[in-house]
Amino acid sequence: MTQLRFDPLLPWWAIAALGVLALLVAGFALWRGLRGWAWRGLAGLAAALALAGPALEIGSRAGLSDIVILIDDRSASQGLPERTAQADAAVDAMTRQIAALPNTELRRVTVGDNDDGTLLATEMARAIAAEPEARLAGVIAVTDGRLHDPAMLPATAPAPVHVLLTGRPQDWDRRLVIEEAPAFGLIDQQVTIRLRIEDQGAVPPQAQTGSANLRLSLDGEDEQVLAVPLGQSITLPLTLDHAGQNVVQVGFDAPEGDELTDRNNSAAITINGVRDRLRVLLVSGEPHAGERTWRNLLKSDAAVDLIHFTILRPPDKSDGVPVNELSLIAFPTQELFMERIGDFDLIIFDRYSVRGILPPDYYLNIARYVEDGGAILVSAGPEMAGVESLYLSPLGRILPARPTGRVLEEPFRPRLTEEGQRHPVTAALPGSGAEDPTWGRWLRMATVQPDPDAQVAMTGIDGEPLLILDRVGEGRVALLTSDQVWLWGRGFEGGGPQLELLRRIAHWSMKEPELEEEALLADVSDGMSVRFTRRTMADSAGPLVVTRPDGQTEEVPLSDAGPGRFTADWTAPEPGLYRLADGDLRRVLALGPAAPREFEQTVASPAALQPLMTATGGGAVALSDGMPDLRTVDPGRSAHGSAALGDWIAITPRDAASITGLERRPLLPGWAWLLLVSGLILTGWLREGRPGKAAPMAPTMPG
Incomplete structure (x- = not known):
């Protein structure tokens, strides 16, 4: 590569002025009729050119090889019938043919699985951008054409883009x-x-x-x-x-x-x-210091619809107050306890005494409501030990404990039992971690004899049951044998987790999944990674049996993570539906998308890549019709077609080169310029002084 360069000795404006002056002198000489005007002009221009410093720049070129990009699609859809074998054969054949071409390099790009599907367009755009445009001779993609990032596909490319399509016509x-x-x-x-x-x-x-x-x-x-x-x-x-x-x-x-x-x-x-709304019916008996505890708890939850029924005066009390002044409206007991009892998620009896206000049929209906899946919570006081105890009503058949008739009045600190440390209602309550809880004391409790199947979560004086939880039919029953929980809310002796305990009891009664004592949980943290958590009241759990989408089973051992909790970390091999089992407990777990994205569209098609092939002059060849031949053509000519022996595709050699060195040589040395300018000046002078046709002489007068 040779180019003419200039290295001026004076500013360009000075050189230009010298050239203009030379032209003016030559023009003046021409106007005066001087015969050397042309040589004078050439001498001035030669001097200006000498000052411009003309030089020849000679570059040394080294030829560069052409580059062909081969994209090998190895996504999951390429594992469908015959496609893997077709892709292997096509990649091997193209590799051999490209290697046989002179001065040609191969760049192979493999596209694998991704959570977002086949990102073939992204990989293709990245591969094209990574190579010099002047060296790229062609792009060949061995694929089924199913890509999930068409927006990333380049609008065009500097070389033909071809698709070798896997699949079969009968697919x-x-x-x-x-x-x-x-x-x-x-x-x-x-x-x-x-x-x-x-x-x-x-x-x-x-x-x-x-x-x-x-x-x-x-x-x-x-x-x-x-x-x-x-x-x-x-x-x-x-x-x-x-x-x-x-x-x-x-x-x-x-x-x-x-x-x-x-x-x-x-x-x-x-x-x-x-849940849309949690519907709770709160039935309060005689007024007491902690009566507002339950109301405040439930009203503080915006998701709770609360109906509060308070008995302020028993029917047998005679104090001379007219009946029409006892209440503003008649309380709809018939509607609540008989007709619409099924609308409630939870019924709470707070220090309620049986005083003839509710007929026996109402209690029987409440018992049936629990057995059919409802829930009641009894917060009892001294009335639990008397003749007005709920246990002596028809509701007693579903209560988890029988009163002994004793009421103990002395300070005590509630404690968790071994079952309480495992049960999610009381496990890890704030302040319960130490052997001696940091809670404040309560002052009174009734004693009961719990049923054998009931779970005692908390105890009070001398280990007497304080919180008892039980399941009855499809429903649940919770019994708190003291009305002193309000002391925690008032901060007595430091207080305690009053709201958290009552919230957990209420939500366990309403079957919230996070408070189930027998539960199998699966937390999907990242991709296919899962943490299994088994909650149980038993001393051990597992191994967990995992059934994969293809029907194969795997046992996952569980390790102890605390009272009543066993965990395991596991990674699923593929997206899909997994079935989990531990004893009688079953769970279904869905991992990945609703259906694997790689298999949403499975029939091979080059449609997504067709705009790029059209823009670059490339083409698509179905591998089911045979392996195409690889040729070379000049840029601008058709890069694919059919022949008697089969289809063919072509790349376009680029003939690229790099400059390895530069050499600059002056057009003429300084002395040569001096001789040239001097020679032109001398020639002009000689041309003017050379004898020619004489000018006419003026006549002389005789002396």
């Missing part, structure tokens, strides 16, 4: 598409899931049935089978029956005709069940 697939699914739903209210089942590819005649059997189950139980039309969106109603995670499994039977995969035939959807 087809039937898939489940979840169009809409809620993340949250209200308990005991309907939520809807919208979905469709669609076919893709060359559907064989035996599979063209027009409908499919859809299987639907909630938390792995009570599977329902529905016949649904193909290719149409349908809406499925569901009713969530518990708080926390509800795993909905939807799938259909595999069709006839050997579809590509059954990985997209089912989906697992997690819907978190939440």
Whole structure:
């Protein structure tokens, strides 16, 4: 590479002025008729050019090799029938043919699995940007064409982009598409899931049935089978029956005709069940110092609808007060305890005495309400030991303890039992960590004899049961044998966790999942990593049996993490629906997306890459038709086509080079410029003094 450069000895304006002056002198000489005007002008211009310092810059070039990028798609969809073998053969063939080309290098890029799917466009754009544009001769992608980042695809490229498409002409697939699914739903209210089942590819005649059997189950139980039309969106109603995670499994039977995969035939959807409002009925007996404790607790929770029924005066009391002045309205006991009792999540009896206000049928109805899944909480005082005790009413059959008739009045400090340290209602209560709790003392409690199946979580004086928890039928019962919990709220002797304890008791009664004493929890922290937590009242737990999506089972040992808690950290091998079991406890866990993204679209297609191929002159070749031949063509010519021996694709050699060195040589040495300018000046002078045609002489006068 040779170029003319200038290294001026004077500023350019001075050189330009000298050149202009030379032209003016030559013009003046021409006007005067001097024969050397041209040589004078050339001498001035030569002097100006000499001052400009012209030089030849000679560069040394080194040729650069061409670069071909080979993108090898190894995502999960490439593992479908025959695609792995096709990709292996294509990559080997292209590698050999590129290696056989002179002055050509190969850059191989492998695209693997990603949580966001196949990021082939991102990898392609990154690979193209990493290479010099002047050296890139071609891009070849061995793929099924299913990419999940089309926005990252370059608009064009400096060389042809080709696609070697894996797959078979007879490929087809039937898939489940979840169009809409809620993340949250209200308990005991309907939520809807919208979905469709669609076919893709060359559907064989035996599979063209027009409908499919859809299987639907909630938390792995009570599977329902529905016949649904193909290719149409349908809406499925569901009713969530518990708080926390509800795993909905939807799938259909595999069709006839050997579809590509059954990985997209089912989906697992997690819907978190939440309560709209917690409806609580608080029945207070005679007024006492801690009466407002429960009311303040429940009213402080915006999610609680509270109805408070306080008995201020028993019917048998005669004090001369007119009946019409005892209350503003008649309390609707018939409606609350008979007609609408099922609307409540929890009924609390706070120091309630049986004084003939509620008929026996009401107590029987409350007992049936608990056995059918309701909950009651009894906060008892001295009345528990008397003849007006709730235990002596028809409600006594569901209470977890029998009163002994004694009331102990002396200061005592509540303590957790061994069961209490495990039960989530009382476990890790603030201040309970030490052997001697830091709580304030209570002053009174009634003594009871707990049922054998009941759980004593806290004790009081001489180890007497203080907090007793029990399950009755489908419902729950909690009994607190002292009315002194309000002392903690007042800060007596330092107080204690009053609100936290009462909140836990109330929410356990209402079956909140985080307070279940027998529970199997799974916390998905990052990707496929899961922490299993087994809560139990037993001394040991596990191993946990995990059933994978493919049906294989694995045992995961659990380690002791504290009283009643056993944990294990585990990493799932793949997304999907996992079933967990420990004894009689079962749980369904959905990991990853509702359906694996790699298998949402499985039939191979180059459509997503077609705009880039069109813009660069490249083309797509189906590997099922045979391996294409690799050629070289000049830029601007067609880079793909068909021949008698099969399809072919081409790259465009770039003939790139780099400058390895530069040498600058003056156009003429200084003495040569001096001779040139002097010679031009001398030639002009000689040209003017050379004899020529004489000018006419003037006549002379005779003397």
